[in-house]
Amino acid sequence: MNIETVNQTLSEADCLYDQQQVEAALDKMAAAMTQVLKNSDPLVLCVLTGAIIPAGHLLTRLNFPMQIDYIHATRYAGETSGGELNWQVRPSHPLAGRNILIIDDILDEGITLDAIMAHCRAEGASEVYSAVLVEKQHDRKNGLQADFVGLRTDDRYLFGYGMDYKGYLRNAPGIYAVKGL
Ligand SMILES: O=P(O)(O)OC[C@H]1O[C@H](OP(=O)(O)OP(=O)(O)O)[C@H](O)[C@@H]1O
Numbered sequence: 088m089n090i091e092t093v094n095q096t097l098s099e100a101d102c103l104y105d106q107q108q109v110e111a112a113l114d115k116m117a118a119a120m121t122q123v124l125k126n127s128d129p130l131v132l133c134v135l136t137g138a139i140i141p142a143g144h145l146l147t148r149l150n151f152p153m154q155i156d157y158i159h160a161t162r163y164a165g166e167t168s169g170g171e172l173n174w175q176v177r178p179s180h181p182l183a184g185r186n187i188l189i190i191d192d193i194l195d196e197g198i199t200l201d202a203i204m205a206h207c208r209a210e211g212a213s214e215v216y217s218a219v220l221v222e223k224q225h226d227r228k229n230g231l232q233a234d235f236v237g238l239r240t241d242d243r244y245l246f247g248y249g250m251d252y253k254g255y256l257r258n259a260p261g262i263y264a265v266k267g268l
């Protein structure tokens with residue numbers, strides 16, 4: 088996309104949740120996560136690239152001991168429909184015996200989260216929890232539910248707070264739906 092198209096996409100998009108609404112959802116998520124995870128010494132796995140922004144916002148709201156790592160898995164690669172999951176970086180910490188918290192920006196069809204959870208379990212993780220800022224509502228999901236969900240949206244193509252449209256607009260300060268998608 089050229090810069091004009093990026094700017095036009097943003098100006099034409101529907102804002103589904105503004106920054107204040109997202110921040111309030113992050114507060115609620117963090118409170119729920121604290122209740123469950125505060126004594127579990129979790130290893131947090133941020134799923135790059137999209138989790139960069141929600142993880143940053145969430146983790147400073149969690150005031151208990153944890154370690155933080157990242158993984159890089161992608162199956163959209165700048166497209167608006169997903170393909171095969173492609174692992175770019177696996178976790179560098181050993182997962183055996185650890186309580187794991189996976190943080191991602193969005194649960195759409197659930198394939199990414201399912202594969203990452205399966206990987207953690209295969210490596211011998213104890214409990215595996217998942218937190219997503221957004222869960223999309225549609226009937227193409229694989230049945231997986233995240234333990235902590237910030238916001239729910241209709242079945243539109245989204246960007247902002249970590250989610251990209253064609254590689255851009257992850258930094259948009261709200262949750263937006265692309266016009267016509
Ligand atoms: O539930 P699913 O249908 O599997 O989709 C969700 C995944 O898609 C996005 O990642 P993407 O592959 O676009 O990589 P990115 O994190 O670099 O944006 C998003 O960050 C989730 O990881």
Ligand code: HPA
Nearest residue numbers: 195243244245246250251
């Ligand atoms: O709607 C979306 N937007 C951005 N990234 C995504 N990955 C899965 N669904 C989406």
